[in-house]
Amino acid sequence: MPLLEIKNLHVHYPIRGGFFRRIVDTVQAVDGISFTLKRGETYGLVGESGCGKSSAGRAIIGLNRVTSGKVLFEGIDIAQLRGQARSNHRKEIQMIFQDPYSSLNAQKTVHSIIAEPLRNFERLSSKEELRRVQTLLDRVGLSPESIHKFPHQFSGGQRQRIGIARALALNPKLIIADEPVSALDVSVQAQVLNFMQDIQKEFNLTYLFISHDLGVIRHFCDRIGIMYKGRFVEEGTVEEIYNNPQHMYTKRLLAAIPEMDPVKRAEKAKQRRWIQAQYEETFDRFLDPDGKALELKKITDTHSAAVQ
Amino acid sequence: MNNNLLDIQNLRTSFHIKGKAYAAVDGVSFTIQENEIVAIVGESGCGKSALALSIMGLHPTKTTTLEGQVAFKGENLLTIPQARFDQIRGKEIGMIFQDPMTALNPLHPVGRQIEESMGQHLALAKEERRNRTLELLKQVGIQNEQRVYKQYPHELSGGMRQRVVIAIALACDPVLLVADEPTTALDVTIQAQISDLLKELQNRTKLSILLITHDLGVVSELADRVIVMYAGEIVEMAEVATLFHYPLHPYTRSLLKSLPGQQSTKTALHVIEGIVPSIQKLDRSGCRFAPRIRWIPEQAHENDPQLHEVAPGHFVRCTCYESFHFPDDHIGDDNNAITGN
Numbered sequence: 001m002p003l004l005e006i007k008n009l010h011v012h013y014p015i016r017g018g019f020f021r022r023i024v025d026t027v028q029a030v031d032g033i034s035f036t037l038k039r040g041e042t043y044g045l046v047g048e049s050g051c052g053k054s055s056a057g058r059a060i061i062g063l064n065r066v067t068s069g070k071v072l073f074e075g076i077d078i079a080q081l082r083g084q085a086r087s088n089h090r091k092e093i094q095m096i097f098q099d100p101y102s103s104l105n106a107q108k109t110v111h112s113i114i115a116e117p118l119r120n121f122e123r124l125s126s127k128e129e130l131r132r133v134q135t136l137l138d139r140v141g142l143s144p145e146s147i148h149k150f151p152h153q154f155s156g157g158q159r160q161r162i163g164i165a166r167a168l169a170l171n172p173k174l175i176i177a178d179e180p181v182s183a184l185d186v187s188v189q190a191q192v193l194n195f196m197q198d199i200q201k202e203f204n205l206t207y208l209f210i211s212h213d214l215g216v217i218r219h220f221c222d223r224i225g226i227m228y229k230g231r232f233v234e235e236g237t238v239e240e241i242y243n244n245p246q247h248m249y250t251k252r253l254l255a256a257i258p259e260m261d262p263v264k265r266a267e268k269a270k271q272r273r274w275i276q277a278q279y280e281e282t283f284d285r286f287l288d289p290d291g292k293a294l295e296l297k298k299i300t301d302t303h304s305a306a307v308q
Numbered sequence: 309m310n311n312n313l314l315d316i317q318n319l320r321t322s323f324h325i326k327g328k329a330y331a332a333v334d335g336v337s338f339t340i341q342e343n344e345i346v347a348i349v350g351e352s353g354c355g356k357s358a359l360a361l362s363i364m365g366l367h368p369t370k371t372t373t374l375e376g377q378v379a380f381k382g383e384n385l386l387t388i389p390q391a392r393f394d395q396i397r398g399k400e401i402g403m404i405f406q407d408p409m410t411a412l413n414p415l416h417p418v419g420r421q422i423e424e425s426m427g428q429h430l431a432l433a434k435e436e437r438r439n440r441t442l443e444l445l446k447q448v449g450i451q452n453e454q455r456v457y458k459q460y461p462h463e464l465s466g467g468m469r470q471r472v473v474i475a476i477a478l479a480c481d482p483v484l485l486v487a488d489e490p491t492t493a494l495d496v497t498i499q500a501q502i503s504d505l506l507k508e509l510q511n512r513t514k515l516s517i518l519l520i521t522h523d524l525g526v527v528s529e530l531a532d533r534v535i536v537m538y539a540g541e542i543v544e545m546a547e548v549a550t551l552f553h554y555p556l557h558p559y560t561r562s563l564l565k566s567l568p569g570q571q572s573t574k575t576a577l578h579v580i581e582g583i584v585p586s587i588q589k590l591d592r593s594g595c596r597f598a599p600r601i602r603w604i605p606e607q608a609h610e611n612d613p614q615l616h617e618v619a620p621g622h623f624v625r626c627t628c629y630e631s632f633h634f635p636d637d638h639i640g641d642d643n644n645a646i647t648g649n
Contacts, residue, residue, distance in 0.1 A: 048495040049466070155583050156352075185351040185522060185584075190566040190577035197576065212496060215525075219568035219577070256500035258525025260567075262548040265529050269504055 001075055003206050004037040004060070004174060009069035011052070011059045029055040031230035031292060032069070037174070042200070042207040044221035044238075046214065046253070052230040053210050057176045060208070061093050062086075073174070091121050094167035098179035100159035104151040110137070110162055111147045117169045136165040140195070157188035161195070168199065178210045193220060214257050218242060223302070226250050231293040233286070236303035246305035248286050249293075252279045312379075313484055313516050314340040314363070319376035321355075321362045323587070329373055330587040332358040334540035336376075340484065340516050345506075347519040347531035347548075349563075353584040355540040356520045360488050363518070364403055365393055380484070399429040402477030406489040408469035412461040418472045419457035422479055429480045444475040449505055467498035474505070481513075488520045503529045524567060528552060533621075536560050539585060539596040542615060546622040556618065556629045558604070559597050565634070578634070595626045603635050604628055 011030035014023040030052040037043050045053045058064040059079075060071055066079040078089050094117075097103035104113055114133045118124055124132065137147060140161040151159055160180065167175055177196070181189040193216065199205060211217050217224060218238055225235045226249065234247045245251045255275045259268035285308060288294055293306040321333035333355045340346050348356045361367050363378055365385060378385040380401065385393060405411040413421055422441045426432055432440065438457075445453035448471040461469055470490065477485055490506070491499040507530060509515055519530060527534055527548065534551045536544040536559065544557040555561045565578040582600045590596065595609040613626035 048497065157583075186524070186563060187351060187566045187580040190568075191579045193568070194576045194579060214496065215568045252497060256496040258500070258503075258523075258529045260525060260528050260552070262528045262531075262552050268529075269507070272500055272504065 002036040003039045003074065004208075005070070005072040005075075006036070006056075006060065007034050007070040007072065008032050009034070009056060009059065009071065010067040011055045011064050012067040028230050030059065033225070033227070033230070033232050035225050035232070035235065037206050037208060039173075039206055040200075040204055041222045042209055042220060044217040044224040045208060045210045045227065046212065046217055046224055047227035048212060048253075051227040053227050054178055056227075057095075057178050057208060057210050061095050061176055062090060063095075087121070091117075091170045092172050093174045093176065094170065094172040096160075096163055096167050096175060096177040096180045099183050100156055100163055101151075101183070103163055104159060106151055109148055109150060110142075113151070113162060114165050114169055117166060121170055132169070136169060139168070139199070140165045155188070156184050157191050160184065160188075160192050164192075164196070164199070168203070171203070172205070174206045174208065176208045176210070179212070180209075181216060182211065182213060189216070196220075214253065226253065228293050229291070232296055232306065233293045234303075234305040235296065236300075236305075240300070240303040244303075246299060246303075246307055248279050248283050250305075251275055311342050312339040313342050313344075313381065314518070315377070315379040316363075317377040317379070319359070319362060319374070319378060321358050321367065322373045322375075323358075324371045324373070325588060330590075331592075332540055332587050333362060334592070336537075336540075336542055338535055338542065338545065340518060342483070343510065343514050343516055345510055345517040345519055345530055345532045346535065347521060347527040347533070348535045348537055349521060349524060349527055350537035351522055351563075351584055353539075353586065354537040356522075356537050357488060359537075360403075360486050360518070360520045364397060364401065364486060395429070398425045399480040400482050401484045401486060402480070402482035404470075404473055404477050404485065404487040404490045407493045408466060408473045409461065409493075411473050412469060414461055417458050417460055418464070422472070422476050425476065425479045441475075441479075444478055445472075447478070447509075448472075448475045449501070450475075466494050467501060470494060470498070470502055471505070474502075474509075478509070483514065483516060485515060485517045486520070487517055489522070490519070491526055492521070492523065499526070500529075506530060524564065536563075539590055540587070541596060541625065542623070543597065543625045544623065545615070550619075550622055554622075556622070556624045557597075557626075558601050558629060558632045561632070561634075562600075595628055597626070598628070601628070601632065604632055608632075 009030055010032055012026040012028050015025040015027060016022065017024045033056060045056065047053045055064055059066050070077050071079040073089060081089060111133055114136055115129050118129055118132060133147060134144060137144065142158060142161055181192050184192060200207065209221055221238055223237050224241050226233050228249050234241065234250045241250065245254055252275055255272045259265045286294060286306060294308065296304040296306050298304045317337045319333055319336045320331050322329040322331045336359060348359065350356045362374055374386050380396060419441050422444060423437045426437050426440065442453045442457060445456055450456050450468065450471055491502050494502060503526060506517060510517060521527060531548045534546060534548050535542055536557065538559045544560045555564055562578065562580045566580060568577060580600055594611060595613045598609050608628045608631040610626050615623045615625050617623050
């Protein structure tokens with residue numbers, strides 16, 4: 001059984017207006033996506049801003065309401081659960097946020113930030129709680145004295161580690177990381193990515209990694225889903241997507257990765273112009289009459305694309 | 309060479325913190341030629357934005373001291389009267405800011421915002437200003453310029469807004485563009501479009517660009533020459549191809565090595581030990597990068613590190629690059645640039 005199975009997930013936001021603020025229209029942020037996560041793997045959700053990747057992540061963890069569809073976590077539809085049953089499962093999924101500057105409460109000490117999930121879900125004596133927080137701090141490589149400090153006393157990379165310690169506090173099985181390194185400098189980014197890989201092995205974690213950075217995704221993920229306007233346009237292993245992209249949108253996204261060899265940049269710019277021209281000419285063929293992506297079609301066992 | 313458009317000599321920008329002055333830009337010298345794109349790279353805290361703001365004269369004068377020389381076409385911008393500076397800034401030097409949403413005024417249509425600086429600097433009639441604005445919008449790749457002219461910033465996408473910001477910077481035909489992280493806040497495909505646009509503008513007009521960024525991908529795509537900054541100083545300066553193929557300074561090499569590579573490998577990325585020192589805690593004697601490469605013996609560093617010209621146009625600070633190797637390298641094969649794979 002896969003750890004997580006998403007079936008035809010829809011997340012729609014109402015637009016209210018007019019008399020009594022009635023619902024006049026909806027934004028279909030996530031419009032029917034399906035994918036599965038195997039235990040211990042890293043799945044990358046990629047797309048440009050507004051494609052619905054963050055909405056999907058937030059719906060899975062329960063921060064957005066699921067409009068329709070199933071979120072099966074170990075076979076149980078957690079989108080339908082309420083009350084105690086929901087909160088029992090809620091512990092198993094945790095989130096790492098993008099901006100380590102705004103995702104930590106500036107008025108709380110590191111101790112109470114990391115202890116908060118423990119206080120919500122487990123009844124511990126203050127001694128036990130302190131011990132757990134100390135172990136977590138040690139695990140993410142922060143010094144023991146940082147327990148009494150406040151977030152502003154740390155660098156960006158250290159703050160992201162505090163966020164990771166908080167996510168690890170309840171021993172989750174799945175971690176949803178929404179752009180965890182895009183606000184960080186390259187060298188700090190390397191630190192955090194390495195660290196996330198270490199703890200993945202140690203705790204046998206599964207990651208849903210949401211990002212727009214194709215370089216980071218390529219380095220970090222096993223499989224990738226590419227989203228466009230709330231739907232998948234292509235899904236496959238890293239090798240399949242990067243070496244044999246099928247959908248025009250994927251091709252255009254890959255062409256936009258900067259060329260790291262300045263000698264070849266003119267060639268790359270030419271290739272980009274060519275793909276852009278092709279994109280403008282043929283993109284209609286990849287869309288249904290509503291301007292949404294077509295149904296996914298299987299190409300190999302692991303690779304599928306929304307092509308005709 | 310006397311076609312230096314911008315000639316910066318020994319620039320020192322100090323911030324006053326609790327009664328003491330700390331230099332964020334600490335003795336920086338370089339030039340920009342006509343029709344050249346010079347990129348300044350470094351991580352946050354290296355002084356690259358402080359440098360850009362010093363050139364534009366945008367630091368608050370009460371809490372900042374500027375020393376040295378910023379000569380633009382032979383005039384030192386640090387000493388000329390404010391009235392003269394106002395004639396140059398916005399006319400001959402344009403600026404592009406990082407975040408197009410905060411750089412634009414949400415209350416005015418974009419056409420009016422582009423015309424604003426023309427009103428200051430050019431003697432044009434209302435109708436001429438309007439025509440020129442429409443022309444500019446077309447130049448930066450906006451197709452339905454008549455409509456966009458009347459639209460407000462919130463009606464435009466991120467890429468369109470950044471194009472408008474570029475149009476504002478170009479409004480008075482500048483010869484130098486200072487671009488502070490022009491693509492950072494944008495999506496990948498839009499990033500590529502904006503870099504292609506800047507490159508095209510350089511080719512078509514006689515424009516020079518000072519590009520400030522932390523993104524080595526943008527540097528590789530755009531720059532003619534690259535300056536790497538660390539802790540307020542230039543640590544390496546070279547032609548773009550040289551810098552990417554034969555990086556010398558330990559900091560440059562570490563930065564290039566810490567990028568997620570082109571292959572999908574689940575091996576660990578290179579991590580630079582320690583953190584960028586804050587300007588108050590920075591030790592200003594000796595090699596400033598030394599604390600982050602402790603495995604290199606102390607005698608490898610100079611006491612007072614200078615910029616050495618190791619090949620024509622290729623400058624490196626300190627002598628530590630000669631004996632530098634990564635801790636996990638086999639000594640001897642340490643000349644691998646990122647393109648060496």
